[in-house]
Amino acid sequence: MQKIEALSTWLKEQNIQGAFVTSTANVYYLTGFRCFPHERLLGVFVFPDKEPVLICPGMEVLQAKNAGWKHEILGFSDTDNPWEMISEAISGRGISSVESIAVEKEHLSYHRGMQLLNLFPNASLVSVEHELNAMRLVKSKDEISILREAARLADFGIETGIAAIGRGVTELELVATVEYALKKKGAAEMSFSTTILAGEKSAMPHGNPGLKEIQPGDFVLFDLGVVVDGYCSDITRTVAYQSASEKQKEIYEVVKKAQQASLDLSKPGTRVGDLDLAARRVIEEAGYGDYFPHRIGHGLGLDVHEHPSMNEKNNEKLVEGMVYTIEPGIYLPDVGGVRIEDDVYITESGHECLTQFTKELVIVN
Known part of the structure; x- marks a missing residue:
C-alpha cells in the first residue's frame, strides 16, 4: 500500500489530521478496489499515523477484500447510518482533535461535506486534489x-x-x-x-x-x-x-x-x-x-x-x-x-x- 503511505506522509508534512477520498478513481488508485456505489457512500479515510479505513456498501465488502484491501472495512446496509459507523471507527483510533480534513473539493457533495463537518465541527476542509493529481501524473x-x-x-x-x-x-x-x-x-x-x-x-x-x-x-x-x-x-x-x-x-x-x-x-x-x-x-x-x-x-x-x-x-x-x-x-x-x-x-x-x-x-x- 505504497500509495496510502505516500498520502499519509503528505498529511503529516502538511499537518492535516486526515483525508477522506470519495471518487471511484481515487479510491481505486489508493486501495485497488474499484466500485461504482451509485447514490451510496464510498470512501477511504487516510491518517498521518493511524490505520486507514474503507467504507462501502455491505454488498461490496467481499470484492474489496478480494481486491487486496487488508485494513478495516466498514460495510453498511441500506438501513444503516454510515456516518455513525465512521464516527465510531475514528473514535476507536483515538482521534479527537481535528483541525483540518483533506477532501476532493471538486467531487465531494455539499451534503456529504456537511455530514463530515458534523463529525468534526471545528475542522476546515482543504483540498487533496493537487496531491493526488501529482501522484497519479x-x-x-x-x-x-x-x-x-x-x-x-x-x-x-x-x-x-x-x-x-x-x-x-x-x-x-x-x-x-x-x-x-x-x-x-x-x-x-x-x-x-x-x-x-x-x-x-x-x-x-x-x-x-x-x-x-x-x-x-x-x-x-x-x-x-x-x-x-x-x-x-x-x-x-x-x-x-x-x-x-x-x-x-x-x-x-x-x-x-x-x-x-x-x-x-x-x-x-x-x-x-x-x-x-x-x-x-x-x-x-x-x-x-x-x-x-x-x-x-x-x-x-x-x-x-x-x-x-x-x-x-x-x-x-x-x-x-x-x-x-x-x-x-x-x-x-x-x-x-x-x-x-x-x-x-x-x-x-x-x-x-x-x-x-x-x-x-x-x-x-
Missing part, C-alpha cells in the same frame, strides 16, 4: 503496461468500425458493431460513450450518434476508448467513404501536420502549453484557426480526462511517465470535421504513441 511500468493494452484494444475498435462502413449503414449501427466486437475481445466497458459521426455531423466535436446513414463522400469520425483494469484509452480517427474532395483532403493533411507538430515536442522538459500552441499555429497558418475550438488534449489514466489540461496557458513541464492525448481538429460546418487523436506516453528521452492505427487518410470503398 507519473505512471508506473505496470500502469503503462495496462494503458498499452487499452490502446491496443482501441486500435482494434477503429479497425472494426472502418471495416463495417457501408452505404446506408447508420452511425448507431457502427457503434453497436464496434462495442460488440470489443466486448468479445474482453473489454468490459468503454471509457466514454462511443462517438461515430458521419457527413456534416462530423463537424460537431462532441456530437451524438444517431440514425444518420453513411453516404458516399462522407467523412466518418470515430472517437472511442476502452477501460482495462480501471485504466482508459482514447483514440480518434477520421476516414472518408468512397471519395474525398480536395477540401476534405486539405483539412485532413493540415490536422495530421498539426498533430505531428505537437508530437515532435513531446519529450521531457517541454512546457505543456507549447504542445497546444504548436498544433494551433499550423492550423491558423492554414487559415482554419477559427475551426479548432478546443485544447490539444488532456491527461489520461484512471479517468479518461484527468490532470493535466493540455491547453496553451499551462506552464507545467512534461516529465517521464506522463500519459496524455494529442487531438487537434478542424470542423467545417458545410464540409465535415477531422480529428486525429493518439495516447502519448513520455519516455526518458522522447515519447511513444500507445495508439498506433494509421494516420494516413483512409478512403473506404
